[in-house]
Amino acid sequence: MSEALSTRHLLGIDDLSAADIELIFRTADGFKEVLSRPIKKVPSLRDTTIANIFFENSTRTRISFELAEKRLSADVVNFSSGTSSTKKGETLVDTVNNILAMKVDMVVMRHADPGAGVFLSRHVDASIVNAGDGTHEHPTQALLDAYSIREKLGRVKGVKVAIVGDILHSRVALSNILCLRKLGAEVTLCGPATLMPRHARDLGVHVSHDLDETLRWCDVANMLRIQLERQGGDGITNFPSLREYAMLFGLDRKRYEAIGKEITIMHPGPINRGVEITSDVADGAHSIILDQVENGVAVRMAVLFLLAGGPGRSARS
Ligand code: CP
Numbered sequence: 001m002s003e004a005l006s007t008r009h010l011l012g013i014d015d016l017s018a019a020d021i022e023l024i025f026r027t028a029d030g031f032k033e034v035l036s037r038p039i040k041k042v043p044s045l046r047d048t049t050i051a052n053i054f055f056e057n058s059t060r061t062r063i064s065f066e067l068a069e070k071r072l073s074a075d076v077v078n079f080s081s082g083t084s085s086t087k088k089g090e091t092l093v094d095t096v097n098n099i100l101a102m103k104v105d106m107v108v109m110r111h112a113d114p115g116a117g118v119f120l121s122r123h124v125d126a127s128i129v130n131a132g133d134g135t136h137e138h139p140t141q142a143l144l145d146a147y148s149i150r151e152k153l154g155r156v157k158g159v160k161v162a163i164v165g166d167i168l169h170s171r172v173a174l175s176n177i178l179c180l181r182k183l184g185a186e187v188t189l190c191g192p193a194t195l196m197p198r199h200a201r202d203l204g205v206h207v208s209h210d211l212d213e214t215l216r217w218c219d220v221a222n223m224l225r226i227q228l229e230r231q232g233g234d235g236i237t238n239f240p241s242l243r244e245y246a247m248l249f250g251l252d253r254k255r256y257e258a259i260g261k262e263i264t265i266m267h268p269g270p271i272n273r274g275v276e277i278t279s280d281v282a283d284g285a286h287s288i289i290l291d292q293v294e295n296g297v298a299v300r301m302a303v304l305f306l307l308a309g310g311p312g313r314s315a316r317s
Contacts, residue, residue, distance in 0.1 A: 003023065003310055003311050003312065004023075004306070004309075004310050004312060005020050005023065005024075005306045005307060005310070006019075006020055007020070007307075008127055008307065009117070009121045009127055009128045009129070009130075009307070010128075010129045010130060010139050010140070010303055010307060011117045011118050011121060011128060011130045011137070011139070012117075012118075012130060012136070012137040012139055012175065012178070013137065013139050013142055013143075013175050013178035013179045013182065014178060015139075016139075016179075016182070017182075018182045018183060021143065021146070021179065021182060021183060023306065024143055024147075024299065024302045024303060024306060025143075025146075025147055025150060025299075025302075027301075027302035027305060027306060027310070028147055028295070028298040028299045028301065028302040029298075030302075031071070031297075031298040031301040031302055031305075032295070032298040034071070034298075034301075035071065035297060035298055040071055041070075041071050041072075041073060042071070042072060042073065043073045044072045044073065044305050044308075045069070045072040045073055045074035045304065045305065045308055046073040046074070048072075048074045048075070048105045048106065048308055049074065049075040049076075049077070049103060049104045049105050049106075050069045050074045050075070050076055050077075050104070050105065050106045050107070050108060050304065051076075051077045051078075051079060051096075051099045051100075051104045051106070051107050051108070052065055052066060052069075052076065052077070052078045052079065052108045052109075052131075053079040053081075053095070053096065053099070053107060053108070053109045053110075054078075054079065054080055054081070054109070054110045054131070055081040055086070055109070055110060055111045055112060055116075056110045056111060056112050056132065058110055058131070058132070059269075059270065060269050060270075060293055060296065061110065061131050061132060061138075061140070061141070061296075062078075062110070062131070064293070064296040064297050064300055065108050065129075065131060065140075065300050065304075066078065067297050068296075068297050068298075068300035068301040068304060069304060071297065071301055072301055072304060072305060074304070077099070077102075077104065079095075079099065092111075092116065092119070092120065093120070093123045093124065096109075096120055096123075096124050096126075097123075097124055100124055100125065100126055104126065105126060105127070105308070106126055106127045106128075106129065106304065106307065106308065107120070107124070107126050107127070107128050107129070108129045108131050109128060109129070109130065109131060109133075110131040110132045110133070111132075111133050111134065112133075112134050113133065113134050114133050114134035114135055114136035114137075115133060115134075115136060116133045116134070117129075117130035117133050127307045127308070129303065129304070129307065132171055133171065134171065135168075135169050135170070135171055135174075135230060136171050136174065137171050137174055137175045137178075138171040138172050138175050138268075139175050139179075140296070140299060140300055140303055141171075141172050141175060141176075141268055141296075142172065142175035142176045142178070142179035142180075143179060143299050143303065144292055144295045144296040144299040144300075145172075145176055145179070145222065145266060145268065145292060146176075146179050146180060146183055146185075147295050147298075147299050148266065148288055148291050148292045148295050149161070149185075149220055149264070149266075151291070151295065152220075152264050152288055152291070153219065153220070153264070156180065156183040156184065156185050157183060157184035157185065158184060158185070158186070159180075159185045159186070159219050159220060160185070160186045160188070160217060160218045160219045160220070161176075161180055161185050161186070161187050161188075161218060161219070161220045161221075161222060162187075162188045162189075162190055162214045162215065162217070162218035162220070162221045162222065163176055163177065163187060163188070163189050163190070163222045163224065164189075164190045164191060164211060164214065164221055164222065164223050164224060164249060164251070164276070165190075165191050165195065165223060165224035165225070165226060165249060165276050166191065166195045166224050166225065166226050166227050166230075166238075167189050167191050167195055167196050167197060167200065167224070168194075168195045168196060168197055168238070169195070169227040169230035170224050170225075170227065172224060172268045173189070173224060174203075176222065177189075177203050177204075177205055178203075181203070181204050181205070186206075187204075187205040187206070188205060188206040188207070188208055188214050188217060188218065189205050189206070189207050189208070190207075190208045190209065190210070190211055190214040190249070191209070191249055192209065192238070192239050192245070192248070192249065193209060194238040194239060195238050195239070196209075211248065211249050211251070211255070212255065212258065212259075215251075215255070215256075215259045215263065216259055216260070216261075218263055219263060219264065220263060220264045220265075220266060221251065221263055221264070221265055221266065222266040222267065222268070223251055223265065223266070223267045223276045223277045224267075224268065224276065225267070225268065225269070225270060225271065225272055225276060226242070226245065226272055226275055226276055242275055245275060245276075246274065246275050246276075249276070250274075250275060250276055250277065250278065251265070251276070251277045251278070251281050252277075252278040252280070252281060253278065253280045253281055253284070256281050256284075256286070262286055263286065264286055264288055265277070265281055265282070265284070265286050265287040265288070265289070266287075266288055266289060266292060267282060267287075267289045267292075268292070269289065269292075269293065271289075
């Protein structure tokens with residue numbers, strides 16, 4: 001069995017085969033055990049320097065990557081576009097090449113433009129990890145989501161997963177669809193027609209506009225954030241009102257109890273409490289939202305370790 005990834009970058013889930021994803025999960029299992037020890041650290045990347053460059057806001061992803069890097073003993077530098085020379089007109093390629101000139105080996109990047117990571121990977125000599133590029137992909141979120149399903153249900157193959165809400169603007173949705181389909185899960189997208197990509201079915205998923213029916217069908221419901229910042233602007237949304245959205249597509253305790261069976265509840269965060277999900281469900285017994293966040297560190301450790309060469313590193317160095 002190969003212990004190396006088939007890719008040098010992680011730009012999207014399409015970079016990964018099902019075998020790559022299984023390798024990431026097995027490697028994350030080992031790192032999860034490390035994270036349960038009193039000393040949550042291994043020397044695996046002590047010869048590696050990683051730059052986290054974030055051109056968009058982030059709480060979970062940024063902290064999770066930084067913790068993953070530090071748990072692997074990498075040297076870490078953090079870059080925020082708001083306080084950098086990009087404000088003086090420097091291009092993305094110049095910015096990153098200047099960072100790389102200081103002997104950085106790997107770049108983790110979040111950017112508002114879809115394809116920013118792909119562009120960068122063609123112009124700079126370092127492994128690039130996409131930490132979310134506009135409405136395109138968020139591959140490590142999908143990996144940690146699928147890993148959390150595997151942990152909770154013991155498998156991903158054959159599991160029925162509903163992805164609910166603002167599919168149109170969601171990089172989490174696209175990465176989740178690609179990852180779950182590669183691993184053999186069945187996926188239904190559920191949301192208003194105005195938040196559903198026109199060719200969604202071409203991705204091998206079911207499409208529904210009826211949340212109650214979808215919840216009765218699924219084993220897992222991943223409730224996405226309504227991304228008002230990506231909608232029309234000036235308060236213009238793709239639906240009449242948040243109140244109507246919550247009534248038709250929000251998950252509350254009454255709706256959960258009406259399903260008549262137990263399902264697992266997920267959310268990638270940040271949560272709009274009372275819109276896509278109410279607090280009693282988000283914080284309830286069937287929610288694995290904080291498990292997703294916890295697993296994110298182990299999964300990102302696995303991604304960084306494997307992109308840096310994995311177990312073959314010591315033999316090569
Ligand atoms: N899930 C996620 O990407 O959260 P952040 O935007 O806080 O990183």
